[in-house]
Amino acid sequence: MERNSEEYNRILDELTGYCTESGKIDQNLYVNYDVKRGLRDSTGKGVLTGLTEISDVIGYDVIDGERVPTDGRLYYQGYNVEDLERGFHGSKFGFEETMYLLLFGKLPNEQQFKRFVEMMECYRELPRKFTRDVILKAPSKNMMNVLQRCVLTLYSYDDNPDDISIENVLRQCMELIAQFPVIAAYGYQGYKHYFHDMSLVIHNPKPGLSTAENFLRLIRSDKKYTELEAQVLDICLVIHAEHGGGNNSTFTTHVVSSTGTDTYSAVASSLGSLKGPKHGGANLKVQQMFDDLKSHVKNWDDEAALEKYLTGLIDKNGFDHSGLIYGMGHAVYTNSDPRARILKGYAERLAQEKGRTKEFELYKKVEEISGRLLAARRRSGKPISANVDFYSGFVYTMLGIPIELFTPIFAIARIAGWSAHRIEELVNAGKIIRPAYKYVGTHKEYLPMEDR
Template sequence: MGKSVSEALFDVTPQIEALAKKCEENNEIEKELYIKYEVKRGLRDLNGKGVLAGLTNVSDVRAKKIVNGEEVPCEGNLYYRGYNVKDLVNGFLKKEHYGFEEIAYLLLFGELPNESELREFHDVLVERRTLPPTFVRDVIMKAPSKDMMNSLSRSILNLYSYDEKADDTSIPNVLRQCLNLISQFPMLMVYGYHAYHYRMGEDLFIYAPDPALSTAENILMMLRKDKKYTKLEAKILDMALVLHMDHGGGNNSTFTTHVVTSSGTDTYSTMAAAMASLKGPKHGGANIKVTQMFEDMKQHLTDWEDRDEVKAYLEALLDKKAFDQKGLIYGMGHAVYSISDPRADIFRAFVAQLAREKHCEKEYALYALVEELAPKVIGEKRKIYKGVNANVDFYSGLVYSMLGLPKELYTPIFATARIVGWSAHRLEELKNVDKIIRPAYKSLAPHRAYVEMEDR
């Protein structure tokens, strides 16, 4: 029996294969030409230094310092509105309160809140932890996706239809929209997850956010059927949200936010574009690749503590003979950091603590061994222009797995945090730059005379 028209839509037919070959042949550009025309591929030079495309007050990534008039690599540091993120994390941990709301206030408004300002901001977020009537039924429950990032993006775009001032790009209105989305993201994420699994035959439970709980606590409460979580679980998830909130203006999804904002489009379209960027395995989806890589590694290793065996597996990864055969050790290396990623440094201490509580010390030891060996193996196998270190994705996947979070939500949790940074950068772009972002591309195609159909 032949396939239906709808089934044929998803087949790569021989005709498509042939056309794809034409695409590849006629789109290939010689690598040497990028050097000849001094094109900064990835908008970065060979040393990893980015092309200056804008100015920002929101956050700063530092991985170099000036010594004797020259830039040299140093321990990585991340600053939110001028404050070192390590100091911010230590600050709210010392006071034993959750940090998401406090640091969101800082990124959005430029100053740390006092107690009354924080209470007021918390109340603002609480009153916006709601969705339009029937939204869950009409949007989230309708055609749920197995990919939660796509589900989230669809929900964001659908919220446009419920907003009478959707296209108003004035600062007060965009701030209102951003605060709404920051408050709604946990619900959109968790409800989308439950809706899909309900379609797969599992029980459906939809819990409303508790106004007395923090963002991290609400995520865990809404996600779990029994609504239960430990204080350590909530504290570590809260810290993960803070560490993922922003990372300078040049990371792919935040740059996307600036680019799309510069076109004059609405907030919902802008955030959906940023979501599309974050979904990619080279960006927000990297933590899933890390966990998948380690699952494959554990299946192929006979002794997790054998340094030679672990080293051989890492070499096989780079030789495209293991895991997904992409030649990458996921979670290692960063576009900016060369010695250390401060977010990974903060995570590391809490990963060890959580591993002890969850009795996952053996797994943590394997991660630590890979973190030690991978830079050496990469240095032996690759020509590298700067140091290689574990990035935040290296440990975040392990943290989420020990928290019992489903893999489908690893990247959406990243998005739930990063929506704050995207909002801050969107507001900054609207305030300061009234010019569409349009970089130059050099055409290499020779001009040709038109050929009549019968002469082709």
């Protein structure tokens, strides 16, 4: 039988039908057995599955036993991320300080920070001929797949890949944190060259520059960037670096690390999680939604037209018919997302530099109208605020970063958090993570093939 022949496709369709029918479960059973679907309870709150000291995500205060919505707060190793952002103001090395804080539980002094940055610069260099033999030899249209494939291949370049002692895992994690921006940038350059027939541009990272500066330098043919551009990207990396142990990719890190597997396998698994559009790809959806909005609403000052468009989204009559206004709402935060608050300020500054203040005002109007419409529709009394994805795609666009690199930037930042959580899992030597699934099928008697 030839692959993709008429007979092949007919049989595949038949098998797909069997598979789909076999996989169906009566949805009422989830209620009957009180199954915590998505590891969440009936209110949507995450089921407690572990303990961590790495970060704290707060969306409400508890007063007299009642949960009261509040402005969201995010803490890295006990430090409020908004205090960190204020402390980093004007710096392009905030992400490097954040890496140190997440990995070692404290902020570095000048000497410690200098040594750490020098080590990360050494780790930034990829193995000899790796760019040619791995990144460029098998280019991909998806940069997350490039990262995942390269991470798994780096296992083969490590002389001690399976040693899960803390010293060895720390070394591996620091190497991967340093190498992620280089791999993503080179993967994108290969994609442009092989799939769009553009010139292949490969710059070497420059010592003395921050992660944000080097990334902008690596993806731009002229290597140029402004001070504000580097500061904004640095803050983007800071606020995406960590978000508690329960988000899907970080929980994946804990689950896979609990088996005792190697660092490369654990990080590749987390990358697979982050690639999903329900997790790391949300900012891309926001950008696509705004592109659709602009095609339907020509006058951005017409709030009635904007409200009509957004109502259509909620009613599943517009864009992707999902009923969602992407970038609005969060599983934990209520009144506001602290990351969105930070990024909104930087988006305004960057919009002024780029001459895109009118577009920034459009985002503000959509945020306000959407929050009002969603809160009224849900009638829960819970406020609906913008999350970090609402402004991040707009910021990346103003930075000239192509959409193919939106989710990889998330990975470049979040691997710092993944690494801290992997080490935390190994230090505490917990049991292998194994939640339960209840069997709800039927037991059947085996029949020989001739009797089926």
